[in-house]
Amino acid sequence: MADELHRVVVIGGGFGGLQCARALGGKAVKVTLVDRENHHLFQPLLYQVATAGLGPASIATPIRAVFGKDRNVEVILGEAWEVDHDRKELVLRDGDRIPYDTLVVAAGAKTNYFGHENDWAPHAHGLKDLRDAIRIRERVLLSFEAAEREPDPAVRAELLTFVVIGGGPTGVEMAGAISELGRMVLAGDYRRIHPDDIRVVLCEMADRVLTPFTEDLSYEAGVMLEELGVELHLGRRVERVTENAVHFAGEDPLKASVIVWASGVKPVSFAERLGVTLGDRGRIAVDENCAVLGHPEIFAIGDIARFVPEGEEWPLPGLAPVAMQQGRHVARQILRDLKRQPRETFRYKDKGQMATIGRARAVTQTDKLSMAGLMAWFAWLFIHVLYLVGFRNRMTVLFDWFWQYVTFGRGSRLITARHDDADERPSPLLASMPGRRSRTSEANPVPGGISEIAPTRRE
Amino acid sequence: MADELHRVVVIGGGFGGLQCARALGGKAVKVTLVDRENHHLFQPLLYQVATAGLGPASIATPIRAVFGKDRNVEVILGEAWEVDHDRKELVLRDGDRIPYDTLVVAAGAKTNYFGHENDWAPHAHGLKDLRDAIRIRERVLLSFEAAEREPDPAVRAELLTFVVIGGGPTGVEMAGAISELGRMVLAGDYRRIHPDDIRVVLCEMADRVLTPFTEDLSYEAGVMLEELGVELHLGRRVERVTENAVHFAGEDPLKASVIVWASGVKPVSFAERLGVTLGDRGRIAVDENCAVLGHPEIFAIGDIARFVPEGEEWPLPGLAPVAMQQGRHVARQILRDLKRQPRETFRYKDKGQMATIGRARAVTQTDKLSMAGLMAWFAWLFIHVLYLVGFRNRMTVLFDWFWQYVTFGRGSRLITARHDDADERPSPLLASMPGRRSRTSEANPVPGGISEIAPTRRE
Numbered sequence: 001m002a003d004e005l006h007r008v009v010v011i012g013g014g015f016g017g018l019q020c021a022r023a024l025g026g027k028a029v030k031v032t033l034v035d036r037e038n039h040h041l042f043q044p045l046l047y048q049v050a051t052a053g054l055g056p057a058s059i060a061t062p063i064r065a066v067f068g069k070d071r072n073v074e075v076i077l078g079e080a081w082e083v084d085h086d087r088k089e090l091v092l093r094d095g096d097r098i099p100y101d102t103l104v105v106a107a108g109a110k111t112n113y114f115g116h117e118n119d120w121a122p123h124a125h126g127l128k129d130l131r132d133a134i135r136i137r138e139r140v141l142l143s144f145e146a147a148e149r150e151p152d153p154a155v156r157a158e159l160l161t162f163v164v165i166g167g168g169p170t171g172v173e174m175a176g177a178i179s180e181l182g183r184m185v186l187a188g189d190y191r192r193i194h195p196d197d198i199r200v201v202l203c204e205m206a207d208r209v210l211t212p213f214t215e216d217l218s219y220e221a222g223v224m225l226e227e228l229g230v231e232l233h234l235g236r237r238v239e240r241v242t243e244n245a246v247h248f249a250g251e252d253p254l255k256a257s258v259i260v261w262a263s264g265v266k267p268v269s270f271a272e273r274l275g276v277t278l279g280d281r282g283r284i285a286v287d288e289n290c291a292v293l294g295h296p297e298i299f300a301i302g303d304i305a306r307f308v309p310e311g312e313e314w315p316l317p318g319l320a321p322v323a324m325q326q327g328r329h330v331a332r333q334i335l336r337d338l339k340r341q342p343r344e345t346f347r348y349k350d351k352g353q354m355a356t357i358g359r360a361r362a363v364t365q366t367d368k369l370s371m372a373g374l375m376a377w378f379a380w381l382f383i384h385v386l387y388l389v390g391f392r393n394r395m396t397v398l399f400d401w402f403w404q405y406v407t408f409g410r411g412s413r414l415i416t417a418r419h420d421d422a423d424e425r426p427s428p429l430l431a432s433m434p435g436r437r438s439r440t441s442e443a444n445p446v447p448g449g450i451s452e453i454a455p456t457r458r459e
Numbered sequence: 460m461a462d463e464l465h466r467v468v469v470i471g472g473g474f475g476g477l478q479c480a481r482a483l484g485g486k487a488v489k490v491t492l493v494d495r496e497n498h499h500l501f502q503p504l505l506y507q508v509a510t511a512g513l514g515p516a517s518i519a520t521p522i523r524a525v526f527g528k529d530r531n532v533e534v535i536l537g538e539a540w541e542v543d544h545d546r547k548e549l550v551l552r553d554g555d556r557i558p559y560d561t562l563v564v565a566a567g568a569k570t571n572y573f574g575h576e577n578d579w580a581p582h583a584h585g586l587k588d589l590r591d592a593i594r595i596r597e598r599v600l601l602s603f604e605a606a607e608r609e610p611d612p613a614v615r616a617e618l619l620t621f622v623v624i625g626g627g628p629t630g631v632e633m634a635g636a637i638s639e640l641g642r643m644v645l646a647g648d649y650r651r652i653h654p655d656d657i658r659v660v661l662c663e664m665a666d667r668v669l670t671p672f673t674e675d676l677s678y679e680a681g682v683m684l685e686e687l688g689v690e691l692h693l694g695r696r697v698e699r700v701t702e703n704a705v706h707f708a709g710e711d712p713l714k715a716s717v718i719v720w721a722s723g724v725k726p727v728s729f730a731e732r733l734g735v736t737l738g739d740r741g742r743i744a745v746d747e748n749c750a751v752l753g754h755p756e757i758f759a760i761g762d763i764a765r766f767v768p769e770g771e772e773w774p775l776p777g778l779a780p781v782a783m784q785q786g787r788h789v790a791r792q793i794l795r796d797l798k799r800q801p802r803e804t805f806r807y808k809d810k811g812q813m814a815t816i817g818r819a820r821a822v823t824q825t826d827k828l829s830m831a832g833l834m835a836w837f838a839w840l841f842i843h844v845l846y847l848v849g850f851r852n853r854m855t856v857l858f859d860w861f862w863q864y865v866t867f868g869r870g871s872r873l874i875t876a877r878h879d880d881a882d883e884r885p886s887p888l889l890a891s892m893p894g895r896r897s898r899t900s901e902a903n904p905v906p907g908g909i910s911e912i913a914p915t916r917r918e
Contacts, residue, residue: 037874038600038604038873038874039873039874055514055516055517056873057514057873060873062648062872067648068647068648076608077601077604077607077874096608130873148535148536149535189523189524189534191530412516413524414515414589415496
């Protein structure tokens, strides 16, 4: 019975995949959503988790919970690996095969180190999933802990220096939030750290931050960042990243305890294994209705796809609204296909863009208006909470934000880094802090033996 | 100036250490609190995190935040290693030394595998800190994910079998909560899992659960557990624990995907390195005012100490109220010492005990009354929320509980297990699930390469 239904397999439970699957819920199709994670992540607020503003559960919802009532949608935790085009089957990493009539590729993007994945990635933290965010949060908090105990002023200064590479929305939001966390929240809890000891540097190759925004808003954003105590290093190209150091051409390296990499993304590697035409930056080339070139039975949407609107030169940016609108569009096309109706051209409705710069500061830009400051922040707050999946999350987020706003508190300042054996070993994280390595490295034979899941590693 | 003050060093930010340091806040002493973690943990609710009822941040508070205003209290993130009695200095794991005039040892306990730390611990998860709780939560959730995809009925049954070893409060609470999570919350989200497929077994050596309670309440608790669908295996001694299997004398092993070890605790290893007289089970022997035998300048309180009330035979149990009352008592004695006043004898005020058995069920016992059921649960809820450190946590916990109560939802069903490289490797956790090992073990060369903190491991 159910097997006679048209089978739609959606890869990815992000903004695009989720919208597509939801739009097909209750319809006469059998939908299988495959994701490597068990939760949908509200990525625009990931930087809040990375700076202890929100707990992970506040910005993530179990994908199953979203489809609990859509009995025609099944969710599978697994990693899409490749596609058997002849048999029209999606092959998972562990070998399982899922047959499809229509395949929707919404697998998303990952941090792009532009060829330096192996040498830079270990030292400059990307921010794409909850693990990234929790890792950054822990390293920032541990830097303060180490600084509180550090006698050497030079090492101490390094421990309290944080560098964000990339002046886009994510970079701006991270730099602003780290500076605020340090100056307004943490400093008061420590006895030997003064707010002015904390240094947050934002590096951007271009001569202004937020290049997708108007020059005026970029300027406003820059001013607001400096008000928050963020040092702007504009028009400077990062030459190399090593452990706890960012190198620029012809300058002394900038030493830091935490380096965040916010310079761009690229499609996840599944795109290469899909075996179809790829556009620039490895994105999957799609036609005017989001179908993969030469494969009408496969759609690609969101960050993994390269969609160029009719008559325009540049592809759509990797934004949540683009993925969401494409997801709903593709769902419509699948239903039209079943009714033998012609496909429609996808047209992106640009609702504008916004970025937040710390507490009660933001910039918002739409075709009609552009604002900076408190009003922009309220607009940002409203929009983001509005989009959060799940009423409960909305409530929790609002509560957390309100609480932060009135108390300057941070509810999620937890360090849960795994000591290999909590009783017998010191946290390798502390060992990885500048100046402390020598003292703890022997005590910690397991290189970075940090794991939340001990059994498997002990096996 | 401040250095002329009497120096008190408190080891441990648990119930005992926190109460002691708070009682000394604002007094004419210099207090240094040392803890391996940056947060105080409300352990009685740890099982709620392990069963996705609460997020980690709801039951943990940064220790620094607690003392933000007590300028005479400083908090240090570090691991107490040994004590230099001659120089009266506490030596940390990384070599740093902290001089003291009075030392308060409140380092707590760890899971006790009774000599099987190496062979059983990897397969039977203890529940003592947030890492333990998050690990259990992820393994339970992943068992359901694997079961949803598993074609082999035998493997599937094993994937949906959960065993809790130990019928004390922790064991009873875990068994009840896992059964509820599975039957009432998760089952609905899966397409191929029926509530009756889920099997939760509670093993207890004694012939009844909750032996510290009256026989009547034990019976009531047993009935409530069975109402929740928990299988009680009473009067049966666990002979051995291997990967995914619990062995009893002369029976087939009980195969399970998750095994929780709730059979007892023992002092952390620091107790042995302290170099003082130890009582039974390696606990530090203390006199009638909580001072370590032969060391009036050192106090030991909470789970790490063995305190036998005057005229009684048995030492006080390892309960939060005992540690808290001892912490306040010791703080008073330190201040009395400074005033040259004689020390007082510690007298424990027993406020009774309680254990919860799933949603809206609990047993409560005090010298005056004993109750079981809904009223007991409300009493339990009230007491626990009351004791939670920090107003914000109280609010969040109340909100989460209320939300769960009306919706049966679970707000924290997140799996954030570290894929070594989220894009290139499957979760080793899935690899560690029964029946799946063979299929993914090659794909995952790093044994249990699960880490929330990638940099150090990549280094």
